[in-house]
Amino acid sequence: MSTQSPSLPPLSLTERRKRATQLEIAHAAAELFTAQGPDGTTAEAIAGRAGVALRTFYRYFRTKQDAVGPLLAVGGERWRALLAASEPGATLPKALRGAIAEALAAPDETAADGLRQARGLLRAAVDDPALRAVWYRVNQESEEKLRPVVAELAGGDARPLEVRLAAAAATDAIRIALETWAESDADVTGPGSPAELAVRCLAELMGGMRVLTRED
Incomplete structure (x- = not known):
């Protein structure tokens, strides 16, 4: 079992700058959507808040809503890396719970x-x-990227259907937890927090999946 994140080629300077610009635009869009809603926000306003030209905005994003995609995807990237780096010998259920809890924790401001x-x-x-x-869309893409990580942790005897179900259960646990928390006034930690809800959702969703019910 690999305990390291998948090895990826280093990004070029151009690619790093591109990603940084996309995230700046994404943060600007998120701030404006939160403050005044998507209807009250224009692509021009997002570009202005991000400090880029409107043509730069449209070079990266087709619509104003698309602009938040990179920001939403960051959480998925972090949690997949945490899962891939699970301690040696950890069962898949334990690894999933640990990675989810850590990814949604709020240890600092x-x-x-x-x-x-x-x-x-x-x-x-x-x-x-x-x-x-x-x-x-971001959740679907995250689920697809999660499958090889789950397959590696589950071991060679895990069937493709089991791997797919496990990846779907883990992704949906986080999605449902965040959506439920967003509807509430619960704090970022403690009862009703994203981490607490996601671990609970995972336990409910993993049900009778053989690959998810094998414990230490």
Whole structure:
């Protein structure tokens, strides 16, 4: 079992700059959507808040709602890395619970602010189908990227269907937890927090999956 994140080629300077610009635009869009809603926000306003030209905005994003995609995807990237780096010998259920709890924890104000920003976006998405579509697309892409990590942790005897179900259960546990938390006034930690809800959702969703019910 690998305990390291998948090895990826280093990004070029151009690619790093591109990603940094995309995240700056994504943060600007999230701030504006949270403050005044998608209907009250234009692509021009997002570009202005991010300090880029409107043509730069449209070079990276087709619509104003698409702009938050990179920001929403960051959480998935972090949690997949945490799962891939699970301690040697950990069973898949234990690894999933640990990675989910750590990914959604709020150990400092920066992490807490990130969760609050996600809450603002999810609340804004309630009345904006295009923004919800971005959220669902990011979750679908995250689930697909999660499958090889789950397969590695599950071991060679895990069937493809089991791996797919496990990846779907883990992804949906986080999605449902964040959506439920966004509808509430619960804090970023403690009862009703994203981490607490996600671990509970995972336990409910993993049900009778053989690959998810094998314990130490």
